[in-house]
Amino acid sequence: AQSVTQPDIHITVSEGASLELRCNYSYGATPYLFWYVQSPGQGLQLLLKYFSGDTLVQGIKGFEAEFKRSQSSFNLRKPSVHWSDAAEYFCAVGGVSDYKLSFGAGTTVTVRA
Amino acid sequence: GAVVSQHPSRVICKSGTSVKIECRSLDFQATTMFWYRQFPKKSLMLMATSNEGSKATYEQGVEKDKFLINHASLTLSTLTVTSAHPEDSSFYICSAPDSLGTDTQYFGPGTRLTVL
Numbered sequence: 242a243q244s245v246t247q248p249d250i251h252i253t254v255s256e257g258a259s260l261e262l263r264c265n266y267s268y269g270a271t272p273y274l275f276w277y278v279q280s281p282g283q284g285l286q287l288l289l290k291y292f293s294g295d296t297l298v299q300g301i302k303g304f305e306a307e308f309k310r311s312q313s314s315f316n317l318r319k320p321s322v323h324w325s326d327a328a329e330y331f332c333a334v335g336g337v338s339d340y341k342l343s344f345g346a347g348t349t350v351t352v353r354a
Numbered sequence: 355g356a357v358v359s360q361h362p363s364r365v366i367c368k369s370g371t372s373v374k375i376e377c378r379s380l381d382f383q384a385t386t387m388f389w390y391r392q393f394p395k396k397s398l399m400l401m402a403t404s405n406e407g408s409k410a411t412y413e414q415g416v417e418k419d420k421f422l423i424n425h426a427s428l429t430l431s432t433l434t435v436t437s438a439h440p441e442d443s444s445f446y447i448c449s450a451p452d453s454l455g456t457d458t459q460y461f462g463p464g465t466r467l468t469v470l
Binding site: 245250277282283284285286287290331340341342343344345346347 | 358363386388395396397398399400403447449451458459460461462463464
């Protein structure tokens with residue numbers, strides 16, 4: 242069975258500081274990994290995804306994530322957060338071409354001035 | 355990018371009534387759509403896979419008679435919560451895979467259902 246763990250329920254970060262959100266997954270085969278962001282009143286927006294190849298993935302809005310197979314992790318990072326980055330972030334894992342996603346519980350990011 | 359819409363964005367109904375939620379892919383066709391349920395401060399839980407022209411596939415533990423899914427066309431899937439009860443109150447989100455084979459899913463903005 243596939244599953245995703247996001248250990249941090251809530252993170253508060255100062256504007257301009259760096260951000261790292263943790264994600265660990267369990268999957269029986271080669272996983273497809275995703276990070277989504279959810280803002281109030283808006284649908285989930287894909288930040289980035291990893292299918293294969295380079296384990297450091299660049300996404301939108303200045304985010305990046307690194308796939309570490311040995312640690313079953315796919316942590317999301319941003320060097321300098323903006324107030325608009327305050328949102329809920331979800332890590333997800335899926336299979337090859339079945340599109341079914343298992344989501345982590347989410348991490349709420351609060352950005353303080 | 356591709357857009358998925360949901361209607362209504364929020365609905366309040368009395369216990370025992372049925373509620374229909376629509377999910378539309380606005381600028382692409384989707385033979386498959388997915389319905390998720392999200393509880394407050396909780397993750398999204400996949401409820402079912404909606405298949406155009408055939409029956410929906412439900413995840414374990416999801417009552418198919420309670421949550422009726424119809425995929426009437428390549429751009430529309432509907433979720434009907436039948437005989438709704440307060441415990442059905444939740445945030446329902448649909449998604450549709452990109453038709454270009456990029457393995458990307460697009461999510462609707464969600465529907466907040468409150469059952470009184």
